[in-house]
Amino acid sequence: MISPAVFTHVVKKLPLGICILDTDFTIRYFNDFFISRLTLNAPAIGSNILDLFPEQARFLKKKLTSAVVLNNSSFSYWEHRPHIFQFNSSRPITGEETLMYQNLEIVPLDIEDDQVKTLCLILQDVTEQASYLQSQKQLAAQLETQYHEQAALLKQLKTTQAQLLHADKMASIGQLAAGMAHEINNPLGFINSNLQSLNDYLNTLVKALTFSEKLIQKTEDSALHRLQQDYFSRAKITFITEDAPELLHESLDGIRRVSRIIQNLKIFSHVDDTHWQLCDLRDIIDSTLTMLSNDLRHNVTLHIEYADDLPLLQCQPIQLNQVLLHILNNAVQAISQKGDIWIQVTVQAEQLHVTIRDNGCGIAPAVLPKVFEPFFTTKAVGQGSGLGLSMAYNVIKQHQGHISLSSEQGQGTTITLDLPLQPKLPVADVDRLTHER
Known part of the structure; x- marks a missing residue:
């Protein structure tokens, strides 16, 4: 049987950043990895993590709140946000990485009556992986530059042949663009229509919820009041009604972006040629x-x-x-x-x-x-x-x-x-x- 002291020592020495917070984001524990690689002064137990990292506070608060409200783990990968915490790089590869690239996982702990009491932040150092991928991208960019330089030289030496190849290439891309535009445009139309309808339905449902809540509040039945408040709390109704419109708005914005791309494809392929x-x-x-x-x-x-x-x-x-x-x-x-x-x-x-x-x-x-x-x-x-x-x-x-x-x-x-x-x-x-x- 492993004693608690041994277990605590193992956590303290893990090659992962461990930080435990209250639901008000107050720091209750951090291990050696977390504290030793910080570029700031060492934080004190009892300080608020949002105050320590003001530039990332908004993002952190959203992730932490999501884990608390939904009672689910929350993730952030380095490709999306490489430096959430200002950590020194522990595995510099090329000598250029001064900050640690990190994956972040937020895990709810101490759950009582379906309410999260504490959160555990787990930070994984992925500097080596990030450095490798970035060096590969730089190499690919160098190869692409060399390719275009060679292509430009070939164009100068064989102008006529290059023009014929370019014309053939344009025709092929035009045919591809026309096909893509046609195939994508049809499902895009009903997706956009459905999202618009879903947005209207959601607004109607939110109004109905608000109306029913007002009606219940006007009654003198305290038991009904408690039932309504308990259900709204357990079902996370407030959070859902705030988050769902934002999700729909982002989806509709994405549809508009795709529509602009399709329009450009149609123009590029001369699908909509007009008369002179x-x-x-x-x-x-x-x-x-x-x-x-x-x-x-x-x-x-x-x-x-x-x-x-x-x-x-x-x-x-x-x-x-x-x-x-x-x-x-x-x-x-x-x-x-x-x-x-x-x-x-x-x-x-x-x-x-x-x-x-x-x-x-x-x-x-x-x-x-x-x-x-x-x-x-x-x-x-x-x-x-x-x-x-x-x-x-x-x-x-x-x-x-x-x-x-x-x-x-x-x-x-x-x-x-x-x-x-x-x-x-x-x-x-x-x-x-x-x-x-």
């Missing part, structure tokens, strides 16, 4: 700015200059609208606080010359050669599909025009579009335009 028309480019730009008005009015000052007597442009207006939308949206996102966007349209040698310039963060020189490649993006995961500028490149080429981009990091980005007033159209489109006139 004679249009005023000023109207196309103005409608695009209207779509972005909510984003523009907060932190962007617009400077628009149109040449006098701009001629009409033969184009596909919806496609150009999408091109301008992506370019201007990128410009807005490049401006972190306050900034300016300049739009200028002039006529040069039977072409409309459009310049869109911002004074945002700019683009790194190493990235510039890739900006028109499909699925390449510098944005965080979930914030960009990498199809915007690639789609713009293909649409401008379809209009027999030219698009170019120049940028300086920290100074801003300039995109220029040259669009012929009268591009050579396919016979079917020429016949249709002649008939309409």
Whole structure:
């Protein structure tokens, strides 16, 4: 039989961080691993863990509260949040890891009458694993850079062959994008509809609960009051009614993100091609700015200059609208606080010359050669599909025009579009335009 003293000694020496808290998050115990690797001054028994780690307090409180209310273990992995606690790295691999990468598990302890009395935090050091995976990512990035450098050299040596291969690649990606858009769009529609209905149902149920609670409170039956309060407490009704709308809101936001990606895929694959028309480019730009008005009015000052007597442009207006939308949206996102966007349209040698310039963060020189490649993006995961500028490149080429981009990091980005007033159209489109006139 193992004595309590031996057991306590083993826990104290475990190669894991152990910290025991009250339900008000007061520290009641920590082992050697936890205290010896902290970069702060040693905490005292009785101090609040949220006060020790203010930068992570909100996240920690949510995790701890979830374990208390739901009476279930809660997990956090290093890929999601690598440094919850400011611990020194115990297994430096490359010499660059100064903080410990850690997995966190929160386990309810001392449960009485279905109420959690204490919580145990278990921290696992995964610095070695994280270092290995990150080095693999760096190696993959280096290999990718070398691949693109070799591909660029091959393109210079065999220009014609590269153009043919690129055209074939674009056609294949377009077919794939069209198929993906069609297959995903159908289930996405009913998922979105169901979530909207579920949100309405939830609001109705919450109102019904609130109404029933008010009715019970108005009665003089104290036993009924106690029954209602006991049931609400055991079923965690308050927590559920607060957490469920947030979960639904996040799900609906995810649906909207997927919908934007599907729309970009459809545009990229020319699923929604429109007919050629004679249009005023000023109207196309103005409608695009209207779509972005909510984003523009907060932190962007617009400077628009149109040449006098701009001629009409033969184009596909919806496609150009999408091109301008992506370019201007990128410009807005490049401006972190306050900034300016300049739009200028002039006529040069039977072409409309459009310049869109911002004074945002700019683009790194190493990235510039890739900006028109499909699925390449510098944005965080979930914030960009990498199809915007690639789609713009293909649409401008379809209009027999030219698009170019120049940028300086920290100074801003300039995109220029040259669009012929009268591009050579396919016979079917020429016949249709002649008939309409």
